[in-house]
Amino acid sequence: MSEPTTTTVDVNGHACRVWTKGSGPKIGFLAGFGGLPRWIPFLDRLAESRTVVVPSMPGFPGATGHNILDTHLDWLVAVRTLLEEAGLDGADLVGSSVGGSFVAEIAALWPQSVRRIAMIAPFGLFDEKDPAADVWAQRADDVPGLLCADGEIYKELKAMPTGANSVEWLIEQTRAAEAAARIFWPLGNTKLERRLPFIKAPTLLIWGKADRVMPRGYADRIAKAIPGGAKITMIAGAGHLAELDQPDAVAKAVLEHVG
Amino acid sequence: MKMLWFHLMPYTELPDDFKEKHPSVWVDIHSSLFDPKRAHHMYNDFLDELEYAAECGYDAICCNEHHSNGYGLMPSPNLIATALARRTTDTAICVMGNSLALYNPPTRVAEEFAMIDCISGGRLIAGFPVGTPMDTTYAYGANPSQLRERYNEAHDLVMRAWQEKDTFAFNGRFNQQRYVNIWPRPIQEPHPPIWIPGAGSVETWRWAAERDYVFCYLSYYGYKMAQNVMKGFWAEMDRLGKDRNPYRAGFAQVVGVAESRQQAMDLYTEPAEYFYGRCLHVDPRFAAPPGYTTEATQRAGLESQVKMAADASKASPSTQAPSAMKMQMLARDMKGIVDNGYVIVGSPDDVTDQLMELAKTLNIGQLMLLMQFGNMSKDLTKYNTRLFAEKVMPRLKPLFAEWENKWWPKPLRGAERASLPAFAGSAPVAAE
Numbered sequence: 001m002s003e004p005t006t007t008t009v010d011v012n013g014h015a016c017r018v019w020t021k022g023s024g025p026k027i028g029f030l031a032g033f034g035g036l037p038r039w040i041p042f043l044d045r046l047a048e049s050r051t052v053v054v055p056s057m058p059g060f061p062g063a064t065g066h067n068i069l070d071t072h073l074d075w076l077v078a079v080r081t082l083l084e085e086a087g088l089d090g091a092d093l094v095g096s097s098v099g100g101s102f103v104a105e106i107a108a109l110w111p112q113s114v115r116r117i118a119m120i121a122p123f124g125l126f127d128e129k130d131p132a133a134d135v136w137a138q139r140a141d142d143v144p145g146l147l148c149a150d151g152e153i154y155k156e157l158k159a160m161p162t163g164a165n166s167v168e169w170l171i172e173q174t175r176a177a178e179a180a181a182r183i184f185w186p187l188g189n190t191k192l193e194r195r196l197p198f199i200k201a202p203t204l205l206i207w208g209k210a211d212r213v214m215p216r217g218y219a220d221r222i223a224k225a226i227p228g229g230a231k232i233t234m235i236a237g238a239g240h241l242a243e244l245d246q247p248d249a250v251a252k253a254v255l256e257h258v259g
Numbered sequence: 260m261k262m263l264w265f266h267l268m269p270y271t272e273l274p275d276d277f278k279e280k281h282p283s284v285w286v287d288i289h290s291s292l293f294d295p296k297r298a299h300h301m302y303n304d305f306l307d308e309l310e311y312a313a314e315c316g317y318d319a320i321c322c323n324e325h326h327s328n329g330y331g332l333m334p335s336p337n338l339i340a341t342a343l344a345r346r347t348t349d350t351a352i353c354v355m356g357n358s359l360a361l362y363n364p365p366t367r368v369a370e371e372f373a374m375i376d377c378i379s380g381g382r383l384i385a386g387f388p389v390g391t392p393m394d395t396t397y398a399y400g401a402n403p404s405q406l407r408e409r410y411n412e413a414h415d416l417v418m419r420a421w422q423e424k425d426t427f428a429f430n431g432r433f434n435q436q437r438y439v440n441i442w443p444r445p446i447q448e449p450h451p452p453i454w455i456p457g458a459g460s461v462e463t464w465r466w467a468a469e470r471d472y473v474f475c476y477l478s479y480y481g482y483k484m485a486q487n488v489m490k491g492f493w494a495e496m497d498r499l500g501k502d503r504n505p506y507r508a509g510f511a512q513v514v515g516v517a518e519s520r521q522q523a524m525d526l527y528t529e530p531a532e533y534f535y536g537r538c539l540h541v542d543p544r545f546a547a548p549p550g551y552t553t554e555a556t557q558r559a560g561l562e563s564q565v566k567m568a569a570d571a572s573k574a575s576p577s578t579q580a581p582s583a584m585k586m587q588m589l590a591r592d593m594k595g596i597v598d599n600g601y602v603i604v605g606s607p608d609d610v611t612d613q614l615m616e617l618a619k620t621l622n623i624g625q626l627m628l629l630m631q632f633g634n635m636s637k638d639l640t641k642y643n644t645r646l647f648a649e650k651v652m653p654r655l656k657p658l659f660a661e662w663e664n665k666w667w668p669k670p671l672r673g674a675e676r677a678s679l680p681a682f683a684g685s686a687p688v689a690a691e
Contacts, residue, residue, distance in 0.1 A: 067404065070432060137397060137544045167561040171554055178550035182404035185396070 004039055004047075004054070009085035011058060011078050014065025018086045019054040022047030026091040027258060028055065028083060030099025032120065032241045033135055033147060033213075035060030035176040037158060037169070042243040045251030046094075050258075055086040057099065059179025061172050066179040072190055075183055076105055080113070089113050092258040096120035096243055097213075098180045101192060104222070108198035116258045118204040120242050120250065121214040123184050124192030125222070130215045132188050136181055149210040149239035157244060196225035203230035204257040206250055208238030231257065260618055260658040261667065263353055264312035264644065265321040265511060265627045268305045268339075269330040271634040272297055273537045283542035284329040285393040298332065304637045305332075306339070310346050311641055312630075315648035319351035319384065321627060323456075323477075324358055325391075326398035330538035337371045344379035345679065351668045352379055355456055355475070355627075356386020360406050361399050364434055365413030366441060369420035373445045380677065381446035381670040386475075387414060388456045393541065396548040404550035409433050421450040452666045454509060454625075459488045460556045464495045468507075473625060473666045475509030479539065482512060482617035483600035489621040505624030506664040512617060513629040515604040516647045523604040526639060528593040531602050533633030536591070602632075607650035614655055624659050625666070 004021035019039065027050040029043065035056065046052040058078055059066025069075050079102045083089065092115045095103035100122030107114045126132060133146060144151030144158075160169045184190065203226055205219045216234075223230040233253045238245040273292060274280070281289065309320045322339045325331030333339055340354045352375065357368045376383040389395070389410050396403040412431045419427065419439070426440035445451055454473040457463040467474045474492060478485055489510070493503060501507070513534070515527035552560075596602050603613045618626065630647065631640040670676075 067408075070405070136403075136548055139544050142544075166565060167558055170561060171557055174549050174557065175554070178404045181549050182402060185402040185404070186400040 004043070004052075009055065009082065011063075011082050011085065012065050012068060014058060014063065014068075016058065016065070016082055016085075017056045017062030019043070020051065022049070022051045024050045026051045026053055026088060027254075028053050028086065028088040028091050028093045030055070030057060030079075030093070030095035030102050031060060032095075032097030032099055032243075033123075033177075033180055034154075034158065034173065034241075035062070035179075037061040037172065037176075038161070040157065040244060040247065042247035042251055045247055046254065049255060050092075053086055053088055053091070055082045055088070057082060057102070057179070059182065060176050064175075066175070066182055069182065072183070076102075076109065080106060080110060083113070090115060092116045092118075094118045094120070094254055095122065096241060098123050098183065101184075101190065104192055104199065105190075105195060107201045107203075108195040111198065111200045114201050116204075117199075117201045118206060118254045118257055119222075120206040121208065121211050121218075121240055122192075122222070123180075123188045123214070124190045125218050126187040126189035127215070127217065127221075130217050132215060132218070133213045134186075135213060136177065136185065146212050147240050147244075149208065149237055149245045153244050154241070193221070193225055196222060197227055199226045200228065202228065202257070204253065205230045205232045206242055206253055207232065207234055208240060208242035208245060209234050209236050210238060210245075211240045211242070213240035260623075260655050261318040261506070261625050261664065262652055262655065263319040263321050263351075263509075263625065263627045264309065264317040265323075265353075265355070265629050266305055266309050266631055267323065267325075267330055267538075267629065268301070268332040269534070269538050269633060270298070270332060271301055271533075273329055273533075273634075277537045278540045281540070283545065284538055284540045285325075286327050286397045286542070286545045288327065288329045292329070301332065305631070306342060306346075308631055308637060308640050308644070309339075309343055312644050313343075313347040313350035315644055316652065317350065317628075317644075317648065319353045320347070321353040321355050323355040323386070324388070324394070326394045328393070328398075330534070337375060340375050340383070341378060344375060344382070347379075348676075348679065349670075350382070351384055351670075352382050353384040353454070353627075354386055355384075355454065355477070356388050358388050358390030358395055358410075359413035359417065360401055360409035361390060361395060362413065364436055365416050366420055366436065366439060368413070369417040370441050370443075372417075372451065373421070373441060373443045376445040376447055376451055377443045379670070380675070381451075382668050383445070383447070383451045384454055384666075384668060385451040386454045386456060387417075392548050392551045393545045396551060397545050402550075403548035405433070406551060407553065418450065421445055446671060447669055452668060454666070456509075459491065459560075460553070461491070461495060461559060462553060462555055464492050465499065468496060468499050468501050471665075473507055473509055475511070475625065475627070477509075477511045477627070479511070479513065479535075479601065479629075481600035481602065482510065482613075482621055485510060485621060489623070493622060503622060504662050504665075505618070505622045505659045506662055506666055508621070508623050509625035509627055510617070510621055510623040511627040511629055512614070513602040513632050514610060514614070514647065515602060515630070515632075515643055516607055516610045516651060517604075517643075518606060520605045520609055523606065523609075524593065524597075527602070527604050527635075527643075530633035530635035530639070531596050531604075532593055535596055535601065535633075538633060607646065610647070611651050611654050614651065615658070618655070618658055624662065624664065626655075
């Protein structure tokens with residue numbers, strides 16, 4: 001697994017990391033809850049046939065500037081700027097969890113800016129009768145098993161690399177949880193459902209069969225609200241962050257969808 | 260030294276197996292444990308106790324704000340403070356306090372505190388806590404990533420609302436109000452004294468000191484555990500060029516006094532074990548919402564941990580507040596509670612000596628006394644309160660006489676004050 005190229009772009013005066021790897025048409029990826037403190041196999045699978053571009057949203061690992069974003073509109077404009085600066089205007093776009101919610105928003109509000117989209121268990125909805133789990137009210141030991149079917153994979157993602165600054169590494173991981181909280185506290189409900197009808201891009205929804213955070217029923221609600229509908233692909237052996245648990249299967253589904 | 264009598268208002272009838280059967284006293288404590296008919300008696304007992312403390316000559320009576328909490332039945336401390344304002348005359352009323360970011364608009368705090376100040380004739384101490392994670396982010400759904408920014412802005416709005424003479428527009432980041440013009444306005448000029456409860460955050464110390472507010476360390480874990488925090492606080496005051504006036508700082512201490520040490524142990528073991536065992540049983544999943552602790556404070560904590568790990572043989576000084584979870588582990592029974600100094604119990608001499616040591620080592624001028632704790636009965640609470648007032652208070656009072664307490668209410672003089680009618684104690688209302 002070779003390393004990607006790392007550059008940064010400016011969003012509201014804050015540097016946001018952008019990883020790039022591979023060749024061919026561009027495909028963007030917005031990471032899920034906790035962000036990406038390191039490169040993951042899923043992105044390598046995409047990079048085998050595409051130029052994969054991975055911009056970090058404000059406050060997620062590799063980027064700061066979340067704490068000047070007060071409203072949902074502030075966040076939408078910041079993520080739209082990030083995608084433009086990362087050269088993703090008009091590209092295919094994939095997002096997981098927290099990032100998946102922004103893929104839906106961008107596709108709804110700036111339909112010309114995306115080609116095809118794929119979302120892995122996106123945030124943005126809440127149903128009292130079928131509530132999503134509270135990712136911010138967990139005992140620390142329970143978090144890996146909540147986010148991944150195989151908790152060890154999440155622990156490896158977040159494990160401190162040798163030579164890292166032990167203080168700043170931990171703060172970066174907490175900041176990622178804070179940035180997600182800043183957008184989605186307390187329920188994850190940004191009223192995304194009101195904007196889903198404006199999505200025009202062909203849409204794929206991916207859901208881990210063992211997702212313990214986002215109920216399966218949300219996939220149907222999202223698909224129903226998008227005028228052109230959405231294809232729903234369930235991934236066996238995958239939790240909420242399905243791309244971590246099953247990189248090959250999720251990448252395959254995405255690449256088949258974007259063509 | 261000032262002695263303030265502080266009531267948390269705990270629900271006193273949590274079951275014996277509470278800790279085993281229920282995950283948390285806070286946030287999701289089950290409603291089936293709450294009996295409103297019993298709470299009727301608890302509230303009235305608690306108000307009696309606060310009024311009794313005023314009669315006994317304590318300098319202030321204190322209440323505070325908690326939500327969805329089995330050890331703090333005061334979602335609105337302002338209601339309690341108002342009731343106390345009508346049944347006391349000279350005692351200061353310390354509301355410790357209103358969690359500013361939870362009020363929408365925060366102008367509400369300026370209004371209600373002004374009401375209490377007017378009703379009480381200028382006896383209010385205005386506390387402005389950020390509020391615990393359990394109260395603010397979980398029970399009230401406040402965004403932990405915005406809580407402090409909102410708190411700071413709400414503070415600025417309240418201070419302007421109290422002091423500006425003309426109607427003004429407030430164009431804040433989170434709060435916008437076209438016409439800010441509170442009626443009533445506080446008696447105390449330019450505003451009631453402001454006290455800030457907090458823990459080991461350098462930013463909070465600095466923020467309070469820059470504005471010349473009192474900083475209060477409200478720990479339940481006693482003065483021995485508080486040494487590092489208060490050392491850090493005074494070192495920061497030195498750096499900022501502030502004097503070491505002990506009235507800049509408050510500290511809460513659980514106290515039980517009796518004729519002898521043995522008698523004190525006999526009397527206070529049950530309520531202390533109830534308090535530390537049941538009241539402080541909080542599910543750790545509600546302890547650390549991301550963003551609640553600032554990155555600077557996280558950094559200070561992590562760096563001191565790294566330093567301690569690197570040099571485990573030497574005790575490393577830390578400005579950090581001890582973790583509540585860790586403290587709870589140490590307090591399984593009365594022996595642990597007393598040995599670790601969470602509670603000061605003993606004869607009047609024992610208690611005086613220990614509080615003297617507390618006041619001097621922490622340099623605390625505003626001493627907040629938790630003298631009803633856990634499931635302590637009204638009789639025992641009154642006994643504790645009276646004995647302390649008679650035997651301990653007179654010996655502590657002269658402490659720090661050389662310092663001026665600039666942070667105490669300035670009430671109306673006697674002749675300016677309304678006379679309160681004697682309370683008639685009317686007959687119970689007949690049931691329909």
